[in-house]
Amino acid sequence: MSIASAPASGRTTRLPPGPPLRPWQAVRYLRDPYSTAREYAARYGRVFRVQTFRHCVMTGDPELVRQIIAAPVDQYAVNYEPGPARVFGKRSMPMLAGRPLRRERHIIVPPFHGSAVAATGQMIREVTLATFGARRPGDSFVVRDVAADFSRDVILRTIFGADAGTLDDFRSAARDFAQSFDYVAFLWLAAFHFDLDWLPPNRRLARTRRRLEDLLQAAIEASRAGTLPETAILNRIVAARHDDGTPMDDEAIRDNMVTTLFAGHKVNVASLAWAFHWLHSRPDCLNALTDELAPLGPDADPAAWAGLPYLDAVVKEVLRLYPRASEIYRLLARPMELGGYELPAGTDLAASAAILHYDPDLFPEPDAFRPERFLNRRFAPHEFIPFGGGERMCPGGHLSAYVLKVALATIVTRWRYTLTDTRPLQVRRIAGMMAPGNGVPVRVAGPR
Numbered sequence: 179m180s181i182a183s184a185p186a187s188g189r190t191t192r193l194p195p196g197p198p199l200r201p202w203q204a205v206r207y208l209r210d211p212y213s214t215a216r217e218y219a220a221r222y223g224r225v226f227r228v229q230t231f232r233h234c235v236m237t238g239d240p241e242l243v244r245q246i247i248a249a250p251v252d253q254y255a256v257n258y259e260p261g262p263a264r265v266f267g268k269r270s271m272p273m274l275a276g277r278p279l280r281r282e283r284h285i286i287v288p289p290f291h292g293s294a295v296a297a298t299g300q301m302i303r304e305v306t307l308a309t310f311g312a313r314r315p316g317d318s319f320v321v322r323d324v325a326a327d328f329s330r331d332v333i334l335r336t337i338f339g340a341d342a343g344t345l346d347d348f349r350s351a352a353r354d355f356a357q358s359f360d361y362v363a364f365l366w367l368a369a370f371h372f373d374l375d376w377l378p379p380n381r382r383l384a385r386t387r388r389r390l391e392d393l394l395q396a397a398i399e400a401s402r403a404g405t406l407p408e409t410a411i412l413n414r415i416v417a418a419r420h421d422d423g424t425p426m427d428d429e430a431i432r433d434n435m436v437t438t439l440f441a442g443h444k445v446n447v448a449s450l451a452w453a454f455h456w457l458h459s460r461p462d463c464l465n466a467l468t469d470e471l472a473p474l475g476p477d478a479d480p481a482a483w484a485g486l487p488y489l490d491a492v493v494k495e496v497l498r499l500y501p502r503a504s505e506i507y508r509l510l511a512r513p514m515e516l517g518g519y520e521l522p523a524g525t526d527l528a529a530s531a532a533i534l535h536y537d538p539d540l541f542p543e544p545d546a547f548r549p550e551r552f553l554n555r556r557f558a559p560h561e562f563i564p565f566g567g568g569e570r571m572c573p574g575g576h577l578s579a580y581v582l583k584v585a586l587a588t589i590v591t592r593w594r595y596t597l598t599d600t601r602p603l604q605v606r607r608i609a610g611m612m613a614p615g616n617g618v619p620v621r622v623a624g625p626r
């Protein structure tokens with residue numbers, strides 16, 4: 179990207195300023211995007227260029243974030259390198275832009291909202307009891323490990339139904355697939371463009387993905403034959419039709435289901451670990467939550483839990499402090515003016531949640547865990563972006579918030595815990611997402 183001079187209109191066409199683009203600058207950013215992004219915003223202003231996963235123009239200014247997420251879908255092109263296609267598949271939503279993206283989302287997004295999500299409440303409680311409830315008073319465990327089993331079973335049962343006979347096969351296939359990604363992620367992060375078929379991590383990824391695809395194809399056929407459990411979200415996707423009356427083809431369904439399995443089974447792990455950490459470091463918040471939940475009892479209708487304001491505020495505050503994506507990316511298909519800069523097509527944009535969610539004008543004392551802020555104020559979609567925004571917004575956001583609420587309510591109404599590692603928490607990037615470095619070790623103190 180070239181540097182041009184300022185035009186007479188006063189609007190500049192230069193690229194924004196930023197730190198020198200050196201490999202260690204990228205490494206530093208990737209290790210600690212939260213404080214690095216905020217430091218750059220303080221030094222370079224509301225728009226700057228930076229090397230993250232890629233060379234991009236970043237902003238966390240609310241008005242500019244609004245502009246980025248409100249832009250029409252054809253403003254952007256696919257912004258992934260070839261590597262992610264190996265994980266998600268070339269027909270999945272992250273690999274599409276413009277009209278094809280809108281067409282796929284028309285089928286995939288609705289089943290992850292409304293009645294289909296509400297119907298998962300009892301199942302989420304059962305899985306919470308089977309995973310967190312398996313620990314007895316005095317037992318110690320690492321929240322991240324139990325949350326991983328919990329998250330994986332919830333997303334599998336959401337997509338394939340509660341008693342799918344193949345749940346065990348899916349469990350092991352999803353685990354192997356996720357593990358091979360963790361390995362490949364290192365190559366992406368370190369080398370960005372390491373996309374060679376013969377590399378052993380890529381071969382392993384292809385092998386584990388094929389196994390998952392075979393299971394998915396069998397589930398698609400079971401859905402068509404009417405033998406998949408009724409609650410399975412896959413049934414709704416197989417039955418759905420595009421505007422022209424055609425169904426989504428099998429390859430697209432498989433790729434999108436691999437993507438949702440992958441996205442869904444990882445992200446709540448970090449959120450649950452953060453929630454444990456904050457609630458048990460802040461007894462006042464835990465007490466406020468238990469007081470709110472107590473009148474409904476531990477066997478309440480999950481839909482009633484979902485409507486509780488303080489529980490909602492706790493979940494939002496967890497998502498604000500360490501959003502799983504420290505920034506969301508868009509690749510310009512057409513030029514765009516942003517904050518006084520004329521950015522050419524081909525520029526990567528990053529809307530930074532790491533900056534936005536710590537804006538003291540929006541979130542006073544931004545480093546503090548203060549769920550009340552969400553009770554006292556409603557935030558616009560461009561002021562709070564844990565699930566991204568606009569036409570690429572996370573299809574699983576509604577489901578995830580619901581899962582977190584039902585899991586936390588189940589846990590908090592039944593058991594008490596103590597944190598067993600009280601050292602200052604380190605934040606680490608695990609499989610591309612920011613998570614508590616120690617996984618949050620706890621001991622079960624007893625029933626509540």
Ligand code: HEM
Pocket residue numbers: 271272273290437438439441442443445446449497501502503506507563564565566567568569570571572573574575577578579
């Ligand atoms: C706490 C949980 C979750 C968080 C914080 C989260 C966050 C995000 C974010 C920030 C994005 C990027 C959005 C953008 O670019 O505007 C995203 C995309 C995506 N998420 Fe989630 N997500 C979560 C759970 C889920 C779940 C449960 C699913 C599956 C049902 C899911 C499926 C996806 C998919 C498929 C995309 C790509 C969408 C596209 O490229 O069009 N996510 N998510």
